[in-house]
Structure formats: structure tokens, C-alpha cells
Amino acid sequence: MKILVLQLTRLGDILCTMPTLLALRRTYPEAEIHFLVRKRFAPAALVTKPYDHLWQWDAKRLLGDFIVGKGSITDGITRLSETIHQLRQENFDKIINLSFSPSSSFITHLISQNKIPTKGYTRTEDFYLAVPDEPSGYVRAQVGLDRSNRRHIIDILSDVAQVKLVDSDLHPFAIDEKKEGIVCHLGASRDHKTWPSISWIGFFNRLAQTQNESITLIGSNDDIELAQEILTQIKSDKIINSVGKTSWNELISILRIAKLFIGADSGPLHAASLAGCKTLNLSLGNVRFWETGPTVKGSRVLRSREPQHLMSDIVFNHCKNMLDDGDQFSESALCTGESDLRYKVYGGTNFEPDAWGTVHWMYFGGPRPQFLGDLPEALKQIEEVTDIAVLQVDALKQNAEKTEIIGILDSLDDVLEIMRKSIPPISPLLEEFRGSKENIAPGSRDEVFDKTRQCYLNLKGRVSALQTKG
Numbered sequence: 001m002k003i004l005v006l007q008l009t010r011l012g013d014i015l016c017t018m019p020t021l022l023a024l025r026r027t028y029p030e031a032e033i034h035f036l037v038r039k040r041f042a043p044a045a046l047v048t049k050p051y052d053h054l055w056q057w058d059a060k061r062l063l064g065d066f067i068v069g070k071g072s073i074t075d076g077i078t079r080l081s082e083t084i085h086q087l088r089q090e091n092f093d094k095i096i097n098l099s100f101s102p103s104s105s106f107i108t109h110l111i112s113q114n115k116i117p118t119k120g121y122t123r124t125e126d127f128y129l130a131v132p133d134e135p136s137g138y139v140r141a142q143v144g145l146d147r148s149n150r151r152h153i154i155d156i157l158s159d160v161a162q163v164k165l166v167d168s169d170l171h172p173f174a175i176d177e178k179k180e181g182i183v184c185h186l187g188a189s190r191d192h193k194t195w196p197s198i199s200w201i202g203f204f205n206r207l208a209q210t211q212n213e214s215i216t217l218i219g220s221n222d223d224i225e226l227a228q229e230i231l232t233q234i235k236s237d238k239i240i241n242s243v244g245k246t247s248w249n250e251l252i253s254i255l256r257i258a259k260l261f262i263g264a265d266s267g268p269l270h271a272a273s274l275a276g277c278k279t280l281n282l283s284l285g286n287v288r289f290w291e292t293g294p295t296v297k298g299s300r301v302l303r304s305r306e307p308q309h310l311m312s313d314i315v316f317n318h319c320k321n322m323l324d325d326g327d328q329f330s331e332s333a334l335c336t337g338e339s340d341l342r343y344k345v346y347g348g349t350n351f352e353p354d355a356w357g358t359v360h361w362m363y364f365g366g367p368r369p370q371f372l373g374d375l376p377e378a379l380k381q382i383e384e385v386t387d388i389a390v391l392q393v394d395a396l397k398q399n400a401e402k403t404e405i406i407g408i409l410d411s412l413d414d415v416l417e418i419m420r421k422s423i424p425p426i427s428p429l430l431e432e433f434r435g436s437k438e439n440i441a442p443g444s445r446d447e448v449f450d451k452t453r454q455c456y457l458n459l460k461g462r463v464s465a466l467q468t469k470g
Contacts, residue, residue: 001031004092005161006108006120008037008057008099010189012292014044015270016154017098019170023163024096025050034090044267047248047274048172055087057107084110097121098157100139105129119160124441131439135159138363141428141435143291148354148428150290151364152342170295173256174276181214182207182319183255183277185263186230186243187223192285193264195307197226201233202312203319208236211323216254218268219243260322262315265292272296280318282310290343294336298322301334301343305352358428368466371425378423379463382430385412386460390453397449413437429466433459 003024007017014037024033032052037045039056046054062079088111097108097120109123109130122130131137135156143149143156158165188194207215215238217227227243246254251268255261255275262280263269265287272279272294279294284307293301300318304310321328329335329347336342360366371379389412396405420430437455440448 001028001094002034002090002092003028003031003094003096004034004036004087004090004111005051006036006095006097006099006104008104008107009101011041011044011267012189012265012270013099013153014041015047015267015274016292017157018048018050018172018274019154019165020098020157020161020163021050022048022169022172023158023165024161026166026169027163034092036087043248047252047271057083087111088113092116095119095122096161098160100136100143102129119162126442128441129439130441131435133160137435137439140439141432142359142363145286145288147288147431148356148359148424149288150341150343150354150356150359152293152295153291154295155342156291171274171276173252173274174296175256177257179257179259179277181216181258182211182323183216183218183258183261183263183268183272185218185261185266185268186226187219188264188266188284190285192307193266193287194226195264195282195284195310197229199308199310199312199315200226200230203315204230204234204236204239206312206316207319208234208238210320212238213259213323214238214240216240216258217243218246218251218254260319261294262319265289269294278322280315280322282315284310289334290341293334293343295342297336299336303332303334303352353424355425355428358425362428362432362462369425371466375423375425376467378419378426379467382416382419382426383460383463383467385415386456386463388412389456390460393449393453393456397446400445429459429462432462 005021007014021033021035033050034053034055035045035051036055036057039058042054042056062083093116095108095112095116095118097104097118100121105121105123106127108118108121112118112122114125119133120136122132124130131140139156154165186200204215217239219227221244224244227241231239231241248271251271252275255272255277258277260280261269261272261277262282264282264284269279269281273296276296278296279299281289281293281299281301283289283293283301283303285305289301289303300322302310302315302318318333332347334343335346357366357369361368389409392405392408396402416430416433420427420434433455436458437452440451
């Protein structure tokens with residue numbers, strides 16, 4: 001068997017894909033596994049190699065000149081066609097696209113030509129988006145910064161690939177030997193995820209004065225200036241400045257023997273999970289920490305939408321407690337445990353509210369949420385909208401000349417969209433409806449009508465189940 005896995009998003013996503021690749025290798029030991037990544041982030045794919053061949057998608061070479069207006073579209077298409085042809089020649093038996101991006105769906109389709117069994121985003125014959133599996137449909141409807149998903153991305157990726165993760169997949173570099181030292185990642189991929197220098201300085205001052213552990217600073221070349229600013233204020237022989245000096249493999253070697261990793265939502269955090277290093281995640285800015293946090297048992301997540309509002313004293317208290325193998329939570333934190341949802345809230349409830357209860361009930365067998373106040377009335381209104389919509393779809397199917405019905409259906413969908421945006425507890429119901437309706441592929445007139453009708457009926461079924469007493 002030949003399997004092609006695509007991960008064409010960013011560096012952190014490649015590291016989060018490694019557990020799924022390891023599980024594929026374990027599940028299909030005789031398979032020949034190929035891994036396709038963007039050339040820019042390929043070094044992250046080399047930290048472990050549970051694949052037989054690494055393909056590097058060089059978007060700059062393929063279409064870069066055309067995008068910036070320096071080349072012709074013909075040259076770009078020629079180079080693109082050559083690359084796609086090379087991939088087709090491999091005659092894959094299965095394709096798994098773990099990218100969840102529109103561009104990756106086109107690439108997947110061009111390789112498979114709808115002739116190869118595919119999981120993840122792809123395209124129909126006329127290039128309409130196709131979402132052929134339930135986990136990918138879940139991503140389309142419920143995953144994102146403004147959504148309510150709390151399932152970790154590594155679990156979602158394994159769901160799409162239809163493999164079950166074990167501890168050795170999640171932490172392939174973990175060791176049982178005695179560990180020492182603290183590793184701190186100073187930066188992040190975005191400024192809004194970066195802890196301010198003054199906060200790091202306050203933290204390091206207390207840490208250096210009270211702890212005997214060595215402190216290794218890491219980061220990319222973009223973090224060199226930040227490291228220098230910090231080190232001008234901190235005079236301690238416990239601090240080792242390795243910012244801009246480590247490869248991914250060297251970083252893994254450092255992390256697997258460290259007692260603790262401290263840093264933002266970023267690639268090094270995912271590397272720490274692969275290395276089995278307990279993590280104190282400083283989850284800052286506009287991120288969905290439920291999806292991207294650490295996976296090593298005993299790790300913690302400290303959350304602050306405004307980076308400067310996460311006080312250095314709070315970080316120090318958690319750091320000291322974790323180094324002492326304590327379990328005291330004087331401030332609000334999330335901690336990893338045994339649950340499939342990865343995190344449990346401790347010490348407070350100041351995390352952003354969402355509609356996870358509804359999502360948990362819809363997809364994962366969680367308890368049915370109890371809606372109070374005006375919410376039961378909103379559910380009744382959704383039910384009324386779906387009843388009217390089904391009648392209108394049936395009428396239009398019977399008589400195509402009643403074109404005014406199209407405007408009625410658009411108005412009904414507008415009502416549902418307003419409710420999706422304005423009533424968070426029920427938004428997952430309407431996210432699922434919107435995603436399924438948008439995913440209706442072109443077909444015969446009757447097929448499109450029947451699928452549209454079913455979308456409204458499915459929404460009504462969800463709403464009716466929520467209104468059932470007992």
C-alpha cells in the first residue's frame with residue numbers, strides 16, 4: 001500500500017501531524033508512506049521520519065513569479081503540472097489531506113483525479129469543494145478562532161486519518177531518565193502571542209534568585225534582539241542564550257532532558273510535547289488554546305488575551321509549583337489529564353466562554369445542554385424557519401417557475417445567519433447547517449433539492465432533540 005499525507009499549512013501543524021504519521025506507520029507497517037509539506041517548513045518534518053519519502057511543495061518556484069507579476073501564467077502552470085505529474089506517477093492507494101485549506105483541496109484533487117480514496121479536503125470534478133469524511137466536516141463547521149471546538153488538533157488529525165493515537169505516538173522522544181533545567185521560548189510566530197520583555201525580565205529575576213536550575217533561552221533569529229534586551233537586565237550564570245543557535249533536532253535533544261518548557265503557542269511548544277517535556281504554556285492573544293496546547297501529562301496553560309496582563313509573579317508561582325511536582329492552583333489554569341479533551345480548568349473560570357457544551361453533545365456524546373431564558377424560544381423560532389424552508393423547497397422543486405421562492409429561502413437563511421452570530425450557545429447548530437448547505441455539490445436538479453431539504457431537516461432534528469423534555 002502507498003499512502004500520501006499532505007500537510008501544507010504552517011510549521012506547528014507539521015509537528016502536530018507527526019503523531020498521526022507515527023500511528024499510520026504503526027497501523028500499516030508494510031505501507032510506503034509519503035509526506036508532502038511546504039518547502040519553507042520542511043525542516044520541521046525532519047525531527048522524526050515516520051515516512052519513506054518527503055516531498056517539498058515549493059510554492060515560490062511553482063507560482064511565485066506569476067503571483068508577483070514577474071512571470072507568465074503559462075510558465076507557472078507548466079511547473080505546477082510537472083510536479084503534479086510526478087506525484088500521480090507514484091500511483092498512491094490512499095491520500096490523506098490534513099491541511100484543511102482551499103489550496104490544498106485543489107492539489108489533492110489534481111493528484112487523485114477522484115480515482116484514489118481520499119480523506120480530508122478535496123474537490124469534485126468541477127472543482128467544487130468536497131469534504132468526504134465526518135472529521136473534516138467537523139473541522140469545517142466547528143474549528144477555528146471564533147468557534148467552540150475544544151478537541152485538540154492532533155486528535156482531529158488522527159480522526160481524519162482513521163488511526164488511534166497511543167502515548168508513543170504523542171511523545172516519541174520521551175525518556176525516563178532524570179531531567180534538569182528549564183527551557184524558555186521567548187518569542188512566537190505573531191507579536192500578539194509574545195510575552196513582553198519586561199514580563200520575562202521580572203520572571204527571570206525571581207527564577208534566578210530562587211531556583212538552581214539552568215535556564216536555556218531559545219527562539220528564532222527574530223528573537224535575538226528580545227534576548228539581548230532581557231540579558232542586559234539579568235546578570236546570572238544560570239542563563240544560557242541559545243536564541244537563533246539551535247536546529248530542530250538540537251532543540252529536541254535539549255527538550256527531552258529538560259524538566260520544564262515555558263513558552264507561547266508555537267512550534268517549540270509542539271516540539272516539547274514530542275520530546276515528552278512538561279510545559280507551562282503562556283497562551284496569549286487571539287489563539288484557540290484548546291486546539292494547540294501541550295499534551296504531556298502535568299502540563300499547564302495560562303491564558304491571557306492581553307499579553308501584558310499575564311503577570312510574571314503568576315507565571316513564577318506556577319513554574320515553581322511544577323518544578324516541585326506540586327498540584328496547587330492559586331490562579332486559574334488549565335491542566336492536562338487523561339480526558340480526550342486534553343484539558344481541565346483549575347483554580348478559576350476566567351477563560352473565554354464558548355458553546356462547547358452544545359458541540360460536545362452534538363458530536364461526542366456529551367450531556368444535552370439545558371437552555372434557559374430566551375434560548376428555548378430561539379429554538380422554537382429555528383424550528384419554525386426550517387418548517388417554512390422545507391415547504392418552500394418542495395414548492396420550488398414541483399414548479400421551477402416560482403422563482404420568488406428563491407428570495408424567500410434567502411431571507412430565511414439570513415434569519416438563521418443572524419441567530420448564528422448573535423446567540424453563541426446555539427451557534428454550533430447553525431455552523432453545522434451552514435457548512436452542510438455550502439457543501440452541497442453540483443448535481444441534478446432533484447439531487448440538489450433533496451440535499452438542500454435534508455439540510456433543513458437535519459437542523460430541525462437537532463433543535464427538536466434539544467427541546468425534548470426528560
